[in-house]
Amino acid sequence: MSEPVRFRDGGADVPPELARLFAAGTKDLPSDGDLRRLAARLGPVLESPAGGSAWPGWATVGKLAALGVLVAGSAVFFALNFGPHTPRPPDVPDSVPAPPEVSPAPSVVPPVMSAPVAGDAAANGSAVPLGSSAPSASSSSRPNAASTRPAETEAQLLERARTALSADPARALALTEQHRAHFPAGVLAQEREVIAIEALKRLGRTDDAAQRAAAFARRYPNSAYRKKLNTSLP
Amino acid sequence: MFPLTLLKPGAASTVREVFDEHAGYVWRTFRHLGISEADVPDLCQEVFVVVHRKLGEFEGRSSLKTWLYGICLRVASDHRRRAHVRNERAHAEPGEHLAASGSFGPDARVEARAELQALLAELDDDKRTVLVLYELEGLTMKEVAEVVGCPLQTAYSRLHAARARMLEVLTAAREQGSER
CATH class of the missing domain: 1.10.1740.10 (RNA polymerase sigma factor, region 2, helix turn helix motif)
Structure with missing residues (x-):
């Protein structure tokens, strides 16, 4: 079967208007400024080798910080240093008001711990059932974040979670639950889990963190984060 | 390319x-x-x-x-x-843009983008995806089928339907313009 002449290349049966619009469309690339800003948001991830096997600054962060999280929101995505002094990228406005607080379960393993890691079906190209994932302990009372943040993307939600890690890991954990609820097959499921594990550690719930890390390893045996998680947990 | x-x-x-x-x-x-x-x-x-x-x-x-x-x-x-x-979706009525357009104006790039997006908005997601990958991104139909994850014949069917819809919209826009 032969491929038809593309609109942009014209042809006897292609109206000039169509050829003109499609030709223009092929040249409609973002500006250099757009791409520079995008690169700035991605930060050090751009310098990582394939598979993220060598993250910048990895050796310099402490054992806890070694989890490293990449999550960019409306702005930046990778933040490897979780420490309280980690500077926030300058172009990350926190213009979206914080959602109502959600208190995670204080001492028991929360439902999210026993739930399978939500699939990154998008990245894998296959549907991943969520299995017996239970709602979070607070899900029944949790407001519908989507209704209050109708345009929030996965990246934005996880960036809020990442940003909350240092000062309020409980909120960070709650935000990862929101992500799981709203993006059950989101492409950033792995990043969400890394944030959640770090949040659990910061809450002193090391057993929970270890269990969740183990679930992560089962779900994503080839993940670039797995080694980092292994080295950061007791 | x-x-x-x-x-x-x-x-x-x-x-x-x-x-x-x-x-x-x-x-x-x-x-x-x-x-x-x-x-x-x-x-x-x-x-x-x-x-x-x-x-x-x-x-x-x-x-x-x-x-x-x-x-x-x-x-x-x-x-x-x-x-x-x-x-x-796109933000403009295709008829409005196409009927009024003859050449790109001062903000030609933005205008052309709006016109094109208005046209593409006439398609459902499946057809739109195939059309975009083939017509705008320059993939071969074999590559399109691979990316979309459908049989090659299906990809061709979607492309033909999408192209036909584009021509249909354009024709309607012309008629609309000639009546003004």
Whole structure:
């Protein structure tokens, strides 16, 4: 079967208007400024080798910080240093008001711990059932974040979670639950889990963190984060 | 034409290299798939986060280009799946743009983009995706079928239907313009 002449290349049966619009469309690339800003948001991830096997600054962060999280929101995505002094990228406005607080379960393993890691079906190209994932302990009372943040993307939600890690890991954990609820097959499921594990550690719930890390390893045996998680947990 | 890069297994490559070569095309693809301009940067970020995570597993069975487009489509699909953005489309009536347009004005690029997006908004997601990948991104139909994950014949059917719809809309716009 032969491929038809593309609109942009014209042809006897292609109206000039169509050829003109499609030709223009092929040249409609973002500006250099757009791409520079995008690169700035991605930060050090751009310098990582394939598979993220060598993250910048990895050796310099402490054992806890070694989890490293990449999550960019409306702005930046990778933040490897979780420490309280980690500077926030300058172009990350926190213009979206914080959602109502959600208190995670204080001492028991929360439902999210026993739930399978939500699939990154998008990245894998296959549907991943969520299995017996239970709602979070607070899900029944949790407001519908989507209704209050109708345009929030996965990246934005996880960036809020990442940003909350240092000062309020409980909120960070709650935000990862929101992500799981709203993006059950989101492409950033792995990043969400890394944030959640770090949040659990910061809450002193090391057993929970270890269990969740183990679930992560089962779900994503080839993940670039797995080694980092292994080295950061007791 | 999209600069085609074939990554072979074990090839030294960084996300930076992939970004430098393809970020503009990733951005443009989201535009053409009907993602609002405000959300395009975030979705591009999601793509390159996935690239960072997955690049080491990329086996070179397909071109990097088709691999990347596959990620784009899935990210866009996830984005659309949310009810409040599902109907997010182009912002203009195709008839208005096409009937009035003869040549690009001072802000020709933006105007042409709006016209094109209005046209593409006439298509459902399946047809639109095939049309965008073939007509605008320059993939072969075999590559389109691979990225979309459908039989080649299905991809052709969608392309033909999409092209026919484009011509239909254009004809209607012309008639509308001639009546004014």
